[in-house]
Amino acid sequence: MLRAVCARELKLAARRPADVLGGLFFFVLVGSLFPLALGPDTALLKQIAPGMVWVAALLAVLLGQHRLFESDMADGSLEQWLLAPTALPLLVGIKVATHCLLGVMPLLLVAPLLGWQYGLDGDVIAILLASLALGMPSLCLLAALGAALTLGVRGQMLLALLVLPLSIPVLIFGSHAVAQAQQGLSAAPALNLLGAWLCLAILAGPWAIAGALRLALE
Structure with missing residues (x-):
């Protein structure tokens, strides 16, 4: 049954590519607008790069996440x-x-392309990718929990109000890892904290989401 669920989700994603590519386009658009608006100030762009990339990633995850379980609830x-x-x-x-x-x-x-737009070095971009790889799954689980808690409620505002406070530690650790790499310091402590947060999210997230879905169906 696990294979069937995975195959079903892949088929649905293939039939609705806009749901998958929408977050990607939003991520690229938001991340690219700030270098264009701020101009060629390399020092300023490098300073704001960690926070801007992570905020764009969070917003890309939240985009359309409120519909994660709606079709499953509608078709039984x-x-x-x-x-x-x-x-x-x-x-x-x-x-x-x-x-x-x-x-x-x-x-x-596409994250390296945004890093180059902000003038980040290759080593810093590698840390950026590592932090995103560790932090994005945690954001996906938090967004899924918010989608389960707001199942049947119209609009995304409540979902954002639930997920944004919980995602603050991930944003802090992820941007801090990139900032440490920019200063020539070790990013290992921040990456370790992201890994610990991911382990906690994997262990507790599915159980919390399942409990929220049971409440929505009662």
Whole structure:
């Protein structure tokens, strides 16, 4: 059943590429506007680069995330998941992991282009990619939790109000790792904290999302 859920999500993503590419275009657009608006001030661009890239990544994750479980609730898939012999947290974890893979990989591929726009060096861009690879799955799990808690509620404002406070540690650790690399210091402490946060999100996230889905179906 886990393979079936993963194959279903991949087929749905292939039929609706706009849902996957929308976050990518938003990430590139938001990240590219600030260098154009601020001009060729290399020192200023390098200073704001960590925060701007991470904020753009967070907004790209939140874009359209409120629809993550809506189709499953509409066609009765969630009720079938509750009756399935496979544990609901595993099914939820596979669904979120598939969406995370489809959404994060394109962002990681274009992130070096944004780094070059802000004048970042190659070593700093490598730290930026490492921080995004560790932090983006945590943001995806937090966004999925917000989508489960607001299932059936119209609009994205409530989802943003729930997810943004929880995502602050990820933004702080991710931008701090890049800032440390820019100053020639070790980014390992911030990356380790991102890894610890990711482990916590993987362990607790699917169970929390499954509990929120059960509440939405009652």
